[in-house]
Amino acid sequence: MAKEIPKATALRLPIYHRYLRFLQHAGKKRISSTELSEAVKVDSATIRRDFSYFGALGKRGYGYDVDHLLDFFSRILNQDRLTSVGLVGVGNLGNALINYNFRKNSNIRIGAAFDVNTDIIGTIQRGVPVYSMDELEEQIQQQQIEIIILSVPQDVAGDIVNRIIEAGVKGIMNFTPLRFDVPRNVRVQNVDLTNELQTLIYFIDSNMDDAEDFSDFENK
Numbered sequence: 304m305a306k307e308i309p310k311a312t313a314l315r316l317p318i319y320h321r322y323l324r325f326l327q328h329a330g331k332k333r334i335s336s337t338e339l340s341e342a343v344k345v346d347s348a349t350i351r352r353d354f355s356y357f358g359a360l361g362k363r364g365y366g367y368d369v370d371h372l373l374d375f376f377s378r379i380l381n382q383d384r385l386t387s388v389g390l391v392g393v394g395n396l397g398n399a400l401i402n403y404n405f406r407k408n409s410n411i412r413i414g415a416a417f418d419v420n421t422d423i424i425g426t427i428q429r430g431v432p433v434y435s436m437d438e439l440e441e442q443i444q445q446q447q448i449e450i451i452i453l454s455v456p457q458d459v460a461g462d463i464v465n466r467i468i469e470a471g472v473k474g475i476m477n478f479t480p481l482r483f484d485v486p487r488n489v490r491v492q493n494v495d496l497t498n499e500l501q502t503l504i505y506f507i508d509s510n511m512d513d514a515e516d517f518s519d520f521e522n523k
């Protein structure tokens with residue numbers, strides 16, 4: 304996106320984006336600028352001019368490809384909204400998450416990790432710097448980290464949760480088995496792979512029961 308976008312165009316982007324999302328949900332693959340114009344109540348010349356700031360997005364006689372356009376606008380609208388995520392506890396699980404680092408989503412990234420292990424403090428793991436726990440609050444504030452992934456042993460988790468909330472973190476993805484009482488403005492997402500697996504086992508078992516019931520029925 305080379306050219307600066309006029310403010311009026313920028314203000315229309317969320318309108319285009321919302322309607323394109325609606326079209327995509329409805330299974331529509333392409334749309335003409337006239338159709339789009341009627342739907343969003345913006346005249347088609349303005350739409351074409353708005354879109355021209357982003358290069359040729361439509362094809363003559365074909366209109367606009369909904370998926371492509373939506374993807375394009377999603378990226379533009381989100382590009383300044385990179386969510387900076389920190390991770391505390393770079394052990395077995397923490398390392399796996401750093402390796403993964405949400406590669407499929409360019410707006411989410413683990414930007415900083417923290418640990419007490421002096422062997423890894425000061426190193427960079429897969430592009431992610433590992434800081435000492437002494438730097439926790441300072442880095443959260445400097446890097447405007449809003450979300451922390453918690454992958455430490457449970458006996459130290461409570462103190463860390465207090466510290467990160469005090470430092471201004473708004474979301475915690477908690478992998479430890481502990482459950483925390485947090486202020487209303489903080490959200491905790493508990494992740495438990497054992498639970499997930501048990502749920503899966505439950506569904507498989509109950510499906511099999513259904514299948515057995517059904518085969519009994521057929522044999523009668």
Ligand SMILES: NC(=O)c1ccc[n+]([C@@H]2O[C@H](COP(=O)([O-])OP(=O)(O)OC[C@H]3O[C@@H](n4cnc5c(N)ncnc54)[C@H](O)[C@@H]3O)[C@@H](O)[C@H]2O)c1
Binds near residue numbers: 392417420456479480
């Ligand atoms: N929810 C799940 O599905 C799931 C799956 C696996 C592990 N876990 C949980 O995740 C946590 C980590 O498991 P793991 O196997 O990676 O353990 P691990 O021992 O391999 O890693 C723990 C890491 O935390 C660091 N650490 C210890 N004390 C710390 C402190 N005070 N501050 C900062 N870092 C500290 C250690 O140095 C180590 O690097 C455990 O609580 C475990 O129960 C949950």
